[in-house]
Amino acid sequence: MNKSYLFLAPGFEEIEALATIDVMRRAGMDVTxxxxxxxxxxxxxxxxxxTVKADIMPGDExxxxAEWLICPGGMPGASNLAASSEVTALLKAQAARGGKIAAICASPALVLEPLGILDGRDATxxxxxxPTNSKANMTRERVVALDTIITGNGPASTFPFALAIVSNSCGKEAADKVAAGMLFC
Known part of the structure; x- marks a missing residue:
């Protein structure tokens, strides 16, 4: 299992970022x-x-x-991710090689959709x-988990979103074990 990276831009949604990191690390995943x-x-x-001190800056590694590139939402956090040429270049390259990408809240719409990463896919x-005129099939589901793309709709969906990442990488049994340990129903 390779390292995963979660981007933190000013205005990120704290629950979506920190709970996702916590759930992934409980499963033994390496997330930076x-x-x-x-x-x-x-x-x-x-x-x-x-306020959070991130592990690294772009270019440090x-x-x-990456196994996963993860974009939490929040405003203006999602807009700041979308405005970052470093983030968008990494996401485009990850998608082009069939790598895994997860985004929640505003990030699927503001970050992934404009890059064409969601074209022809279900997402939330x-x-x-x-977005209007989207080439994605935007649903009202809390979490949409596909083979290489996972999207979530907001802060209250963070645990199922993070558990979907764990299930994808470590298997359903590992995700169920983490969920049980957190008393997640």
Whole structure:
């Protein structure tokens, strides 16, 4: 299992980022946070004022062989991810090689959809963020888990979203074990 990377841009949704990291690490997955900032700081403040020090900056590690690239939502976090040429280049390359990508809340609509990553696929996003004229089939599901793309619709869907990532990488039994340990019903 390769390392996974979760992007943190100013205004990220804290629950979606931190709970996803926690669930993945409980399953033994190697997930690293990446600061996407304009001031080259590893310190990133979320949409609700929670400040986090990311593990690395872009360029610190080779992310071209990542198992997962993960985009939490939040505003303006999702917009900041979409505006990052580093993030969009990594996502396009990951999609081109058939690599795994997960996005939740506003990020499926604002980050993945404009890059064409969701074209012809079922996906979900935060209600009301659905792009017009999308080539994706945007549903109202909480989580849509495909072979290489997982999307979630918002903060309350973070646990099923993160467990879908674990199930995809480690198997359903591992995801069920993590869920049981957290008393997730």
């Amino acid at each position: 946070t990446v600061a996407i900032t304009t001031d080259d700081s590893q310190t990133v403040t979320g949409a609700h004022g929670v 080779d992310m071209s062989v 996003c935060y209600p009301g963020m659905e």
